[in-house]
Amino acid sequence: MKVLIADDSPVLVTALRKLLEQSGYEVVAAMDGLEAVQCFYQENPDLVLLDIQMPKLHGYVVCRLLKEDPASRHIPVLILTGRDSAEDRYWGNRSGADGYLTKESMGDELLDAIQSALASRALSDMGRVEPLPQSLDESDVLSRVCEVLDRKLFEATIVNDIVGVGVRAMDLEATVAEALNIIRRILDFEAGAVVLPNERRLVVRFEKAISEGDFDEFRSLSALRCRQFTTADVTIDDLSVSFTPGFDESEMIDSASGIEDKGWPSFAVAPLWSRGEVVGVLVLGSRREGAFSDATDRTLRTIEPHVASVVDSARHYQKLLEQEARSSLSSLFE
Structure with missing residues (x-):
């Protein structure tokens, strides 16, 4: 199973990568929102861990892009952030995220959330054809943002x-x-x-x-x-x-x-x-x-x-x- 980590903190990405690889997951990473969208369509991950506050594209926008696309809306997106206000949780839900976790949830709680999300996906994935990788440049991503808006x-x-x-x-x-x-x-x-x-x-x-x-x-x-x-x-x-x-x-x-x-x-x-x-x-x-x-x-x-x-x-x-x-x-x- 492949997990995409989208976060602009190299320290956090390193810690997450170590945790997930020790649990048997393959990991790819993106350091900003634009790269996260490009990486998603190129790598076809099974799940996305997504920060909210990122350069170039906000995490909510990234989540909305993925959930608006019929070819990718079934992929679980878990928001993993240091922000924990009611407003943030509300917008996370409205953007289509499958779960909302704070960065204090590192460890077993995060692994349990990933396993649960992947299990839910498996139930709806019967007979689904895996999409082909796509190479998107910056203009392609911004065009999709404009379409969604x-x-x-x-x-x-x-x-x-x-x-x-x-x-x-x-x-x-x-x-x-x-x-x-x-x-x-x-x-x-x-x-x-x-x-x-x-x-x-x-x-x-x-x-x-x-x-x-x-x-x-x-x-x-x-x-x-x-x-x-x-x-x-x-x-x-x-x-x-x-x-x-x-x-x-x-x-x-x-x-x-x-x-x-x-x-x-x-x-x-x-x-x-x-x-x-x-x-x-x-x-x-x-x-x-x-x-x-x-x-x-x-x-x-x-x-x-x-x-x-x-x-x-x-x-x-x-x-x-x-x-x-x-x-x-x-x-x-x-």
């Missing part, structure tokens, strides 16, 4: 728009419609929906007219994905369908022979977690092969908690409206 700004903008939906009191269909409108700006899909397992309900919108057969298949796939993420035994037969406002079912779902069945070769899914449970499942479908990619999955992971929050709020708001309506009806007969 651009993407983070882009994601923050979308998240802000989604959070804005939650501050407006709307019923469930209107909330889902607003959320899907925002998601549609960044992801190209032909069908979008939220499955609500507790209510056994599918709130859906289509971007193009589809066949009745494709409509039924979309419902079936949505019910299947819902069962995968929840304990609710939702089937196509008991999944009621409601459409987002402005949707004309008679125009969008063709029951005649004018539109052929194409199926949904591309299907993206994100469970919506709120208050410790899956309150819904976001499903996106495209009839184009290969419409969704690793970037799609990354975007869905970013927006999922915020979509979950606004959908859960809309669910509770809808229940309040229904309770008030029932209460008003009851008062008429008193």
Whole structure:
């Protein structure tokens, strides 16, 4: 097993190298953040020990670069630093690090953390192909930094728009419609929906007219994905369908022979977690092969908690409206 040590202290690197080599690890070292990224892609280590405060590139930036790359995000990164404030630990977690250790943890505690991280990696590495070494110069690394910063700004903008939906009191269909409108700006899909397992309900919108057969298949796939993420035994037969406002079912779902069945070769899914449970499942479908990619999955992971929050709020708001309506009806007969 190969470990990359990224730290600008030659004394600490020497001590770590001795400790790890005595424990059977192969060690490579980098003395600054830029060299750490270059060394990572050249050497393909099994684990990274990363300092925070380094020349050229901050440790948090290095960690974020590695964790944003689908080819390297599975490699454990343990932050090993002399800084131990709550703020530092928070940013370590937010940068994607797999663990946070202080430099007082040298010795058995560090070795245990390395073994634990490598064991966790082994469980997710089944069938994974080892990437080829890459030679990156300084401009290549800085270009990747700029890409990550651009993407983070882009994601923050979308998240802000989604959070804005939650501050407006709307019923469930209107909330889902607003959320899907925002998601549609960044992801190209032909069908979008939220499955609500507790209510056994599918709130859906289509971007193009589809066949009745494709409509039924979309419902079936949505019910299947819902069962995968929840304990609710939702089937196509008991999944009621409601459409987002402005949707004309008679125009969008063709029951005649004018539109052929194409199926949904591309299907993206994100469970919506709120208050410790899956309150819904976001499903996106495209009839184009290969419409969704690793970037799609990354975007869905970013927006999922915020979509979950606004959908859960809309669910509770809808229940309040229904309770008030029932209460008003009851008062008429008193």
